[in-house]
Amino acid sequence: FYPIGDTTEKRLREAIMKLNLNDAAFTWEPEQSQTLGLGFRLGFMGSLHMEIIQERLERESDIEILATAPQVIYRVKTLNGETLDISRPDEWPDKKDISKVYEPEITATIITPDDWLGQCMKLLESRRSKYISLNYINPQKVILKYKLPLSEMIADFYSDLKSVSKGYASFDYKHSGFREATLEKVEILVNAVPVEALCSIQPREKAVFFSRDVLLRMKKLINKQMFEVALQAKIGGKIIARETVSALRKDVIAKCYGGDISRKRKLLEKQKEGKKRMKRIGSVDLPQEVFFEILRK
Structure with a gap:
């Protein structure tokens, strides 16, 4: 769990400690991510237990939480002889x-x-x-x-x-x-920006199926923007799956009754160029439902 919005690491820690007094079935320890910052690694009895704990933390302590995908500790041997225990x-x-x-x-x-x-x-x-x-x-x-x-x-x-x-x-x-095992790191990207909370380690034989499934569910949950949103899954430098959330379309020629076809074409081209610019500078807010849906499977 990582604090987001106005929630601080201190407030999240206090909320977890308070709830843990009433529910000793979950475990917790501090965690630090390179991109998400300070947070906490929690252990649950299952995905339903996790959802209940998150919902109680947010409701009872009035905080915002980002929950990342559950992970286990993998052991990696590198070519230079190192043995690494990887948890994220x-x-x-x-x-x-x-x-x-x-x-x-x-x-x-x-x-x-x-x-x-x-x-x-x-x-x-x-x-x-x-x-x-x-x-x-x-x-x-x-x-x-x-x-x-x-x-x-x-x-x-x-x-x-x-x-x-x-x-x-x-x-x-x-x-x-x-x-x-033969495992790969699968990165999920939204408009070419990696979403660390949705990145995971997957068996090679299931990576493509997993990625397509995740992107399809994301496509259903992400609200349409004024610009096209590209959803991609990547292993290393290779894109293995892609879905696109189409842009909201405003009918810019609605008031052009009859008239010159070249004017209508210019209006459509202008709209197209504007959406390209919006895509370059626009950001996409992922609703919490996206993370819940991915965590369920």
Whole structure:
């Protein structure tokens, strides 16, 4: 969480400390970002818990908060032999400097009625998991064991598991170390300006799909401006996805009844040039709903 608007780091700290006295289920510690400044890293029981805490902080303490995407700690080995523990996308080294990347892994134990076994296994397989075992406790109940990345677990895994099992499956996990992975830093840009709060680390095989999904949801949520808004996703120096929020269009020739077609063309060209200038100097305010929507998945 980072303070925005008139909210200071001190006010946010005091609000978090006060709320933590009533809700000890979340953890917190100070955090500093190169571009967002001083803030706090919070640990929650899930995305719904995060939304409730943010809503309570803003309502009860009258503060404004920017919530960034949840992250885990990755281990990066560089070509010069360094080992780095990375907790934020802005700390991610250049691709050309990376030798190997490791991500935290968990061993998950799921107990589910046999009726929902297929749906639970399908969900696990969609989360880059590795099968360990399947055992029946009795003819109606099954224990599943899988290994999967911690990053997949924090991305609404528990709520998705409850959904596919109609609430009957239970879930427990323990940390099992790190595993090698092919990961990329995905940057989200609005009119060529990176939005750090939406940047994230993604598995290479899911990066393009993830980027397209994020941009499509952003396109639906961002209000139209007087100029065109370009939404892009980038890995390194390569654009991997793009969407465009079209500009609001004013009918500048509405009062030109009949008359010379060249005059109408000049008015349209003038409008077009004006919008180009606005795009160069205009800024886009992203509503908080954009961040909530991205954090949900």
